[in-house]
Amino acid sequence: xxxxxxxxxxxDKNLRGLLRLAQRLKADYMAGGxxxxxxxxxxxxxxxxxxxxxxxxxxxxxxxxxxxxxxLSPAEIGLGKRETVADVARVLSGYVDGVMARVFDHxxxxxxxxxxxxxxxxxxxxxxxxxxxxxxxxxILEAFDNPTGRTLTYVGDGxxxxxxxxxxxxxxxxNVRIAAPEGYHLSEEEMDLISERAERNGATFAPYVxxxxxxxxxxxxxxxxxxxxxQEAETAKRxxxxxxxxxxLDLMQHANADAVIMHCLPAHRGEEITDAAADAPNSLLFxxxxxxxxxxxxxxxxxxxxxxxx
Ligand code: CP
Ligand code: NVA
Numbered sequence: 001x002x003x004x005x006x007x008x009x010x011x012d013k014n015l016r017g018l019l020r021l022a023q024r025l026k027a028d029y030m031a032g033g034x035x036x037x038x039x040x041x042x043x044x045x046x047x048x049x050x051x052x053x054x055x056x057x058x059x060x061x062x063x064x065x066x067x068x069x070x071x072l073s074p075a076e077i078g079l080g081k082r083e084t085v086a087d088v089a090r091v092l093s094g095y096v097d098g099v100m101a102r103v104f105d106h107x108x109x110x111x112x113x114x115x116x117x118x119x120x121x122x123x124x125x126x127x128x129x130x131x132x133x134x135x136x137x138x139x140i141l142e143a144f145d146n147p148t149g150r151t152l153t154y155v156g157d158g159x160x161x162x163x164x165x166x167x168x169x170x171x172x173x174x175n176v177r178i179a180a181p182e183g184y185h186l187s188e189e190e191m192d193l194i195s196e197r198a199e200r201n202g203a204t205f206a207p208y209v210x211x212x213x214x215x216x217x218x219x220x221x222x223x224x225x226x227x228x229x230x231q232e233a234e235t236a237k238r239x240x241x242x243x244x245x246x247x248x249l250d251l252m253q254h255a256n257a258d259a260v261i262m263h264c265l266p267a268h269r270g271e272e273i274t275d276a277a278a279d280a281p282n283s284l285l286f287x288x289x290x291x292x293x294x295x296x297x298x299x300x301x302x303x304x305x306x307x308x309x310x
Contacts, residue, residue: 003120004299005109007130007167008193012200015171017309022138022291022298029064029294036066037305043069044092045123046077046101048108049229053265054123054131057292058100061300064293067097079108089116098304100131104230119303126160126230132264133164134295137172139288140220143260148173148202150219153255155179155211156245156272157238158186161224161264166205170197175204179214181241211245218255222262223247223272239271248274252282260284 007015028034043062045055055071062069079085079101085108092099093116103109106125113120122130140147152174154162162178163186169176176198178186185207186194198205208214215221226242227235252259261283267273278285301307 002303003109003113004130004303005113005120005122006106006128007133007164012171012197014309015168018134018298018302019137019141021301021307021309022134022295023141025297025301026138026291026294029297034064034066034297037301037307038062038065038067041067041097041304042095043067043098043100043300043304044096045069045071046079046088046092046099046103047071047123048074048079048101048103049124051102051123053289053292054100054102057135057296058121058123058131058300061293061297065297065300065305067300067304070096079103080105085111086115088112089114093117098300121299121303124160126228128164129160129264130164130168131292131296131299132161133168134298135291136165136222136262136264136288137168138291138295139262139284140169140172140174142287142291143284144219147219149175151175151177151217151256152220152222153177153179153214153218154222154224155214155247155251156223156242157184157226157228159224159228162186163190165222166194167197170194170203170205171201173201173203174220175206177206177208177214177218179208179211179245181245182209184241211251212254215251215254219259220262221247221252221255221259224264225266225268226272227268242272246272246274247277249276249280252277252280258282262288265289 089112100121102123195205
């Protein structure tokens, strides 16, 4: 049985297959609707943190494919608090056909997978956000006829979104860069994993501290919040460190002329991104959000419906 917990577990070939499936499902949906390949299937959505896009895209994705879903809030489940993660996994395995979970500790997803008997989908953990990365890759494939050889630069905190985005961007053959302050970069081990994927796909990876140097020559400039959910105690400190990394129109002056702007949302407008950048004609923020639906449907169609990756 497969899970969708971290892109590190997925081969380049299967990730490309998942993206093609998302493109096919989107085209079918636009042409009049999808076959009800998940009829009779039920997905449980478990949340330890708030969500708009993840909850709505997975719930509507299930509806489009003929299945049903139910969302369980932190107060209802108390993952690891009211009862152990292992027992939650064992119980849900008898009721539903898959679990999408948004958790603090990434290990909770691994435990759900170990003790349950149904596919587990990562709807964001403290270290990974693969559901977002699939939607971002789909958006990049729509924005550029052939993204191979283009350069994507992530500016800001080396967080869950950055980790998954950079892996999948390397699979697309994009040259990937990250500009982050000292102490906020991905780990050496994570950077090695990105470098390996990039090299295998004829691309490069480079970390920077200077955002202007990193953005120079870039085709895609991506950012995310400086303080992720769960890091609220560090907000004041982070607000001191990150302002030079703001994605604004001055920074975009250093990117290539046809460069696009990306952000996973929710945005803290005025912090990591200005209104002028978020709402610019070359901003892809809302296409990214809308592509969550098609990306999540591909994950569901494969894991719950057996759709083949080709
Ligand atoms: N981008 C994203 O995951 O949004 P939500 O937190 O609203 O789900
Ligand atoms: N890095 C952000 C992403 C939210 C979708 C967080 O974890 O809060």
